[in-house]
Amino acid sequence: MDIDTQRLQRDIEANAEFGAISTDEGHGRTLLTGSDADERARNRFVERLEDAGLDVRVDAVGNVAGRWVSESADPNQAPVAAGSHLDSVPQGGIFDGPLGVYAALEAVRALQESDVDPDCPVEVVSFTEEEGARYGVGLLGSSIAAGLRPLEDALELTDDDGTSLETHLDSIGYRGSGHLDAGKWDAWLELHIEQGTTLEEAGTPIGVVDAVTGITNCRVEIEGKADHAGATPMIDRTDALAAASEFVLDVERAAHEVVALDSETAVATVGELSLAPNARNVVPGHISLSMDVRDVDYEAINELIHRSESSLARLDSERSVETSLARYRDQEPIHMSDRCVAAVRDAAVTSDLNHLDMHSAAMHDTANIASLTDAVLIFVPSEDGLSHNPHEFTSWDDCAAGARVLAGAITQLTT
Amino acid sequence: MDIDTQRLQRDIEANAEFGAISTDEGHGRTLLTGSDADERARNRFVERLEDAGLDVRVDAVGNVAGRWVSESADPNQAPVAAGSHLDSVPQGGIFDGPLGVYAALEAVRALQESDVDPDCPVEVVSFTEEEGARYGVGLLGSSIAAGLRPLEDALELTDDDGTSLETHLDSIGYRGSGHLDAGKWDAWLELHIEQGTTLEEAGTPIGVVDAVTGITNCRVEIEGKADHAGATPMIDRTDALAAASEFVLDVERAAHEVVALDSETAVATVGELSLAPNARNVVPGHISLSMDVRDVDYEAINELIHRSESSLARLDSERSVETSLARYRDQEPIHMSDRCVAAVRDAAVTSDLNHLDMHSAAMHDTANIASLTDAVLIFVPSEDGLSHNPHEFTSWDDCAAGARVLAGAITQLTT
DSSP: OOOOHHHHHHHHHHHHTTTBOOOSSSOOBOOOTTSHHHHHHHHHHHHHHHHTTOEEEEOTTOOEEEEEOOTTSOTTSOOEEEEEEOOOOTTBOSSTTHHHHHHHHHHHHHHHHSSOOOSSOEEEEEESOSSOTTTSOSSHHHHHHTTSSOHHHHHHOBOTTSOBHHHHHHHHTOOOOSOOOGGGOSEEEEEEEOSSSHHHHHTOSEEEEEEEOEEEEEEEEEEOBOEETTTSOGGGOBOHHHHHHHHHHHHHHHHHHHHHHTOTTOEEEEEEEEEESOOTTEEOOEEEEEEEEEESOHHHHHHHHHHHHHHHHHHHHHHOOEEEEEEEEEEOOEEOOHHHHHHHHHHHHHTTOOEEEEEESSOOHHHHHTTTSEEEEEEEOOGGGOOSSTTOOOOHHHHHHHHHHHHHHHHHHHO | OOOOHHHHHHHHHHHHTTTBOOOSSSOOBOOOTTSHHHHHHHHHHHHHHHHTTOEEEEOTTOOEEEEEOOTTSOTTSOOEEEEEEOOOOTTBOSSTTHHHHHHHHHHHHHHHHSSOOOSSOEEEEEESOSSOTTTSOSSHHHHHHTTSSOHHHHHHOBOTTSOBHHHHHHHHTOOOOSOOOGGGOSEEEEEEEOSSSHHHHHTOSEEEEEEEOEEEEEEEEEEOBOEETTTSOGGGOBOHHHHHHHHHHHHHHHHHHHHHHTOTTOEEEEEEEEEESOOTTEEOOEEEEEEEEEESOHHHHHHHHHHHHHHHHHHHHHHOOEEEEEEEEEEOOEEOOHHHHHHHHHHHHHTTOOEEEEEESSOOHHHHHTTTSEEEEEEEOOGGGOOSSTTOOOOHHHHHHHHHHHHHHHHHHHO
16 A cells, blocks of 8 residues: 655645644644634645545534545445544644544545555544543544534533634534434544554554553542641641552552552552642641542452552541542543454554554543444554654654555455 | 739730731731731830830830839849730731730739839830741841841841831831840740640640740652653652652651650651642652651751651662752750749749640740740640631630739749
């Protein structure tokens, strides 16, 4: 399969002009859903789809799909779809999202220029508001496509100024109609930069993602007793920070044990913590902290939460604090379809590209789509693991390698 | 010695009107140095000193002293002085400071009405800016009286609006002249509310303070490595919060051991801690925390700092963090004079009042004065240990008991 590296590069670089931000180095952009930059990026994407002969439609939440029905294809067959998103975080990079969108288009162009005869349509898709940077809810367009959220809820979401997604989509002319229904797709593929260093460190251009880790978030409160740091003898203290310190170390120890015994990919993090009153001369009275637990094995996640709860119960008893743990977010791991994973592996082998089976610790639209159809995620290396950063960079050769594997996998799935 | 409880109560309640704040319960006040409220409080204090026949002078930093030379006294003898301060923290209470000032005046009035013949003058003193609430430096007036700070430095201190202490004192008419020199006093006594619950819990009205604890403050920095909470395996982390958690527990353990083995009054507190980046999904990269160590035994303080440094060295080695400890404040313990302590104890016994030998964990003007003359601090109970709070309360009987012991001790020291 011949990928035109320069054509792909031109598409991504042209897209990078929309919302471009000036930085000393790098090529950052800020592309928020519903902004002028978004309108221009979408307009160009639609043009490029139409240039390649695809039929474009925009659904009610602004998801854009270009459909290619080759002469060989039965238009009534379920299509194979591929893509990603065009929006970015504020001061983000130019690859996170657009690579997957334009590589999908490049894959279709490569198929058109090859002697492959797909027997079903192929769709190139860009989902609305993947980053959640404007309305606070990520993976939004794909959640509508997957039927995981009512359309009305999404359209009513507002940004910090109180303006709704619906108003923004109207204003840029991208509030379409109908429902891009991922349930009608035969398969879904997404190419994305890794946002980690696994591939870079392994010197491997292709990551075959067989699972997206589950994520559980908990809010932990620890109530002790605020007291004067000078006047309160050690024996009379109920120090919430000392209790929280034991908890942090218990969580760390539990994670290491679960890694050793149950699931080597498990991670647990206390990343955010606040004290009250947080004053030099006051024994801490209250701690609020967040815990983030992830793994591809849901049982391992549950084991870590269980051990965290046991730690808190021990602290209640041994340190006379009052603790609570609220598991406010619980997203089970998502496993990719064997058929799609095999297609990607085969495509890498056929293209003579080394590949690595891996999981994704970050969420992607694919996680939503995988809930109702066969799906797979493909990673390419990101320099220093950077993303959400103007210095995010993937070499054009790696971009092309990803597009080549994507095109190969689409070929396998459509023929 | 006859203390007029109602007269003392009227003085404290009248003083409480200046800067009074409305609260649901309690009788709070905000009396900042140089404010209108301060001017009126000082004017009334001067009137009350003059009503009692004392000669009033105001020194260059606004310290006010009323001098009583009884017929029996040699005016050339070094005086015995007593007092406290009239300023408050924002939304403070009515006893913290004014009790010591007006009880000293009440003690002089009681002496005048008794058959005691002091052989030296007695001075009633109110120090400027004890709380440090306006210019950020506490114990200010007493530090000038004790010669611990140049007058010019104090006058040049500015509040948040950039106005200097000198300007404020000028504007309220209390920038006097000369130097109230505590080095010329034979002895100094201060009555104060406890700001703790030791006396209340013991059911004892009088605390004889034989030492003010030393205080050491340290700033500890712990540098780890911020990493994605999902993408970074447990084994690859350099988690600054986990390291800080070990440190907090090491400090707590060391304090308990020092209490058990070396000095039962030692305390160590990590009261303030901040994380960077402090995000749910990021392994903490940097921790900054403060440590507060206090004791009446300076060697115990040094031992706790030494153990803290050992803990950090261990963490550098075992967790590959980079740590630093800066001991930015170091105030040695201050011991009261045996002669003054004995006078207070005797006065309590003579008045048939139970007393408790104790130390003060909070700083007071007396700590400055004790550096150059014999001094003692007397505590009375404060309900629930509250201070710096509109609900601060000491019963009028306890106020009078404190004034009675103060008058008795002054009698002992002047006859």
